[in-house]
Amino acid sequence: MKIVVTVKLVPDPNAVRRIDPGTKRLVRAGIETALNPFDEYAIEAALQLKEQIGAPSTGSGQATTVTIFTMAPESMKESLRKALAMGADDAVMLSDPALEGSDVSVTSYAMAQALKKTGFDVILSGALSDDGNTGGVPGALAEYLGVPGLTNVRKIEEIGNGRIKAQRETDSGYQVVSGPLPALVTVTMAVGEPRYASLKGIMGAKKKTISTLSAADCGIDRPVGSDGAKMEVVAIAAPKAREKAKVVEAADGASGAQAILDFLRERKLV
Amino acid sequence: MRDVIIFVEHNGGQTRKVTFELAAEARRLADALGGKAHALVAGVGSAALARQLQNHPLDKIFHTDDADVDKFLLDPVVDYLEAVAKVTGPAAILVPNTMLGRDVAGRIVARLDAGLASDVTELRVENGRVHCIAPKLQGSTITTCAFKGGDYGVITVRPNAFAAQLQATGAELVPLEKPAGKTYGMVVESDVEEATGEIGLEEAAVVVSGGRGLGGPEPFETLLKPLAEALGGAVGASRAAADAGWVPYSLQIGQTGKIVSPQLYIAVGISGAIQHKVGMQTAGTIVAINRDGTVPIGETADLLVVGDLFQIIPALTTLVQEAKAAHT
Ligand SMILES: Cc1cc2nc3c(=O)[nH]c(=O)nc-3n(C[C@H](O)[C@H](O)[C@H](O)COP(=O)(O)OP(=O)(O)OC[C@H]3O[C@@H](n4cnc5c(N)ncnc54)[C@H](O)[C@@H]3O)c2cc1C
Ligand SMILES: Nc1ncnc2c1ncn2[C@@H]1O[C@H](COP(=O)(O)O)[C@@H](O)[C@H]1O
Numbered sequence: 001m002k003i004v005v006t007v008k009l010v011p012d013p014n015a016v017r018r019i020d021p022g023t024k025r026l027v028r029a030g031i032e033t034a035l036n037p038f039d040e041y042a043i044e045a046a047l048q049l050k051e052q053i054g055a056p057s058t059g060s061g062q063a064t065t066v067t068i069f070t071m072a073p074e075s076m077k078e079s080l081r082k083a084l085a086m087g088a089d090d091a092v093m094l095s096d097p098a099l100e101g102s103d104v105s106v107t108s109y110a111m112a113q114a115l116k117k118t119g120f121d122v123i124l125s126g127a128l129s130d131d132g133n134t135g136g137v138p139g140a141l142a143e144y145l146g147v148p149g150l151t152n153v154r155k156i157e158e159i160g161n162g163r164i165k166a167q168r169e170t171d172s173g174y175q176v177v178s179g180p181l182p183a184l185v186t187v188t189m190a191v192g193e194p195r196y197a198s199l200k201g202i203m204g205a206k207k208k209t210i211s212t213l214s215a216a217d218c219g220i221d222r223p224v225g226s227d228g229a230k231m232e233v234v235a236i237a238a239p240k241a242r243e244k245a246k247v248v249e250a251a252d253g254a255s256g257a258q259a260i261l262d263f264l265r266e267r268k269l270v
Numbered sequence: 271m272r273d274v275i276i277f278v279e280h281n282g283g284q285t286r287k288v289t290f291e292l293a294a295e296a297r298r299l300a301d302a303l304g305g306k307a308h309a310l311v312a313g314v315g316s317a318a319l320a321r322q323l324q325n326h327p328l329d330k331i332f333h334t335d336d337a338d339v340d341k342f343l344l345d346p347v348v349d350y351l352e353a354v355a356k357v358t359g360p361a362a363i364l365v366p367n368t369m370l371g372r373d374v375a376g377r378i379v380a381r382l383d384a385g386l387a388s389d390v391t392e393l394r395v396e397n398g399r400v401h402c403i404a405p406k407l408q409g410s411t412i413t414t415c416a417f418k419g420g421d422y423g424v425i426t427v428r429p430n431a432f433a434a435q436l437q438a439t440g441a442e443l444v445p446l447e448k449p450a451g452k453t454y455g456m457v458v459e460s461d462v463e464e465a466t467g468e469i470g471l472e473e474a475a476v477v478v479s480g481g482r483g484l485g486g487p488e489p490f491e492t493l494l495k496p497l498a499e500a501l502g503g504a505v506g507a508s509r510a511a512a513d514a515g516w517v518p519y520s521l522q523i524g525q526t527g528k529i530v531s532p533q534l535y536i537a538v539g540i541s542g543a544i545q546h547k548v549g550m551q552t553a554g555t556i557v558a559i560n561r562d563g564t565v566p567i568g569e570t571a572d573l574l575v576v577g578d579l580f581q582i583i584p585a586l587t588t589l590v591q592e593a594k595a596a597h598t
Contacts, residue, residue: 017407017410018407018410018411019406019407019411019413024413026407038526103385103386104376104379104385104386105379105380105383105384105385105386108376108379108380109380109383127526128525128526131407134386134388134389135372135376135388136372136375136376136379136386136388137376138376139372139373139374139375139376139377139379139380140376140377140379140380140386141380142376142377143348143376143377143379143380143381144380148343148344148345148455148456149344149373149376149377150343150456151369151372151373152369154519165459169369169519169520170369170370170461170520171368171369171370171470171520171528172463172464172520173461173462173463173464173518173520174462174464175458175459175460175461175462176458176459176460176462177343177456177457177458177459178456178457178459179343179455179456179457180455180456183456188519188526189509189526190519229385229418230383230384230385230386230417230418230419230421230423231385231386231387231415231416231417231418231423232415232416232418233413233414233415234401234414234415234416235413235414236411236412236413236414237411237412237414238410238411238412239405239409239410239411239412242570242572243572245558245568245569245570245571245572245573245574246572246573246574247563247568247573247574247576248573248574248575248576249563249576249577250575250576250577250578250581250582251577252577252581253577253578253580253581253582253583253584253585254585256559256575256577256581256582256585256586257582257583257585257586257588257589258585258589259573259575260557260559260573260575260582260586261586261589261590261593263557263572263573264534264555264557265593267555269476269533269534269555270501270590270593270594
C-alpha cells in the first residue's frame with residue numbers, strides 16, 4: 001500500500017509572525033521553517049498504519065511505504081528531514097517559482113496534478129495549516145483527484161483490500177464511514193502524539209531520497225501562483241486592542257462571585 | 271458575482287441560528303451587489319425547513335429531501351450545491367464555519383474553481399466586489415480579502431458574527447431534481463451524538479468553559495452545567511480537559527476545536543494558551559477565574575478573578591439564580 005502524507009512547511013508556529021504590509025504575504029525572513037504541527041499527526045497516523053499493515057508477507061505481497069509530499073520552494077528541502085527521521089521512507093516536493101502566491105484552489109489543483117503522478121492508495125493530510133488556517137486544501141484536493149475525502153478522522157478502523165473504514169469526529173460526536181480506496185483522509189490530534197525521531201532515524205534520514213517535480217513535470221497547464229489565484233489580500237490591520245483586564249483578588253468564594261456578578265450587571269449581561 | 275447562495279446546515283430539518291444569520295447577511299450582500307439571495311437545503315426534513323426559511327429575507331429556497339444526502343458522505347450535498355450554483359451563475363456562497371461547513375466549502379471550491387475566504391467575521395461590498403474580513407495568524411492580524419475575477423467565491427462565516435432578521439419576503443420554494451448518473455461510495459454507517467447540550471456551542475450567547483483546573487469530569491456536571499444553565503448558555507472546554515477524557519472533543523474550544531463568539535465567555539481553570547484563545551477571543555465579554563493571577567488568559571480577559579474556582583463557581587451560580595428570580 002502506498003501512503004502519501006501531505007505536509008505544509010510553515011513559519012515556526014512559536015515565532016512571532018506578521019504579514020508584510022507591502023506584499024501582503026507572510027514574512028518568512030528570519031523565521032525558521034517547520035512542519036505544520038497538524039501534519040505531524042498525519043505522519044504519525046501513516047507510520048502507525050505502516051506498522052499495523054506490517055510486512056509484505058501479510059499483505060498483497062507489496063510493501064507498505066510512506067511518502068511525504070509537499071508543495072514548497074526547493075530551498076525548504078531540508079525542513080523535510082524531520083519527517084523522514086520520524087520514519088517516512090522518502091519525500092517528493094512540487095517546487096516551481098510559478099507556484100508562488102497560490103491560493104487554496106490553485107494549491108489544491110497543483111497538488112492533485114503532482115499526486116496523480118506519484119500515485120497513492122491513501123493520502124493522509126492535516127486538518128488545517130497553522131499559517132493559512134483555512135483547512136480548505138484537503139477537501140479541494142480530494143475533489144480535484146476525484147477520490148472520497150474523509151475529514152477529521154480520529155481512528156482508522158480497517159484499511160486494505162481496496163477499502164477503508166474510519167471514525168470521523170463531527171460537531172456533536174462521531175460517525176463511522178466506509179468505502180473504497182483510494183481516498184484522502186485528514187486526521188485529528190486524537191490519532192496520538194507524533195513520535196520523536198530516534199538518533200538512528202535522524203542518521204538514516206540523511207540518506208533518504210527527496211525528489212523534486214516541476215509544474216511542467218506534472219502537466220500543470222493552467223495559470224497558477226498569483227496569476228491563477230482567485231483571492232487576493234487587499235488590506236491588513238491590527239485587531240482592536242482589548243482594554244486591560246480588571247483583576248480582582250478574591251479572598252473567598254462569596255467575594256469572587258459578587259465581583260463577577262457586579263461586573264456582569266455593569267455590562268447588562270445578567 | 272451578483273447572487274448569494276447560503277448553504278443550510280441542519281439535522282433532519284432542525285437547523286441552527288447561524289442559518290438565519292447567513293440569510294440576513296446574504297440579503298444585505300445581494301442588495302449591495304444588485305443580485306438575489308438564495309438558500310440550499312438538502313437531506314431528510316428539508317421541505318419543512320424550507321417552509322420555515324420563508325420567514326427570512328430570501329428570494330429562492332432550493333430544497334430536496336433526498337435521503338442519499340444523509341446516507342453518503344458529503345458528495346450528494348456538494349452535488350446539489352454545485353447544481354444550484356450552476357443555475358444561479360457566478361455567486362458568493364456563504365457557508366457556516368462549522369466542521370461540516372468547512373468540508374462543504376473545500377469541495378465546492380474545487381468544483382467551481384472558486385476562491386475561498388475562511389472564518390470571516392465581517393463582509394463589505396466595495397465597488398461591486400465582496401470584501402471578506404477575517405482574523406488570521408492566531409488573531410494577531412485582521413485581513414481583508416477580495417475575490418479576483420467575476421466568478422464564484424466561497425466564504426465560511428463565523429457563527430454569531432452577524433445578526434439574524436425575521437422578515438418574510440415571499441421566497442419561492444424550488445424543489446431540486448436528483449442529479450442523473452451519480453453513484454456514491456462512502457457510506458455513513460452510523461452517527462453517534464456525544465455532546466448532550468441543549469444549545470449548540472457556536473451559537474450560544476453564553477459559554478462557560480472548563481479546563482485542567484477542574485481536575486476531573488464531575489465538576490463539569492456539578493459546577494459548570496448549573497452555572498451555564500442559570501446564564502442560559504452552554505458548556506465548553508479546553509483541549510486539556512478533552513484530552514483527559516473528562517468531556518467529549520465536541521466541547522473543545524480553540525484552534526483545533528470550535529470557534530465561538532458569544533456575548534459572554536467564562537473561562538474557568540483555563541490558562542489561556544494561544545491555541546485556546548484563537549477559539550474565543552472575539553467574545554463580547556471575557557471573564558476568567560484562575561487561582562494564578564499571571565496566566566495568559568489575563569491578557570485577553572475583561573475581568574480576571576484570582577481565586578479558587580471550587581469556591582467561586584457555586585457561589586456565583588447561586589447569585590445568578592437569585593438575580594434571575596428577583597427579576598421575574
Ligand atoms: C497544535 C496544537 C493545537 C491545540 N489546539 C488547542 C485547542 O483547540 N484548544 C485548546 O484549548 N487547547 C489547544 N491546544 C493545547 C493548548 O496549548 C494548552 O495545552 C491547553 O489549552 C491547556 O488547557 P488548560 O488551560 O485547561 O490547562 P492548563 O494550561 O494546565 O491550565 C489550567 C489552569 O487552571 C488553573 N487552576 C487549577 N486549579 C484551579 C482552581 N482550583 N481554581 C482556579 N484555577 C485553577 C491553573 O492555575 C491553570 O492556569 C493545542 C496545542 C497544540 C500543540
Ligand atoms: N503547500 C502544501 N503542500 C503540502 N500539503 C499542503 C500544502 N498546503 C496545505 N496542505 C495540506 O492541507 C492541510 C490543510 O491546510 P490548509 O487548507 O492550508 O489549512 C495541511 O495540513 C496539509 O496536509
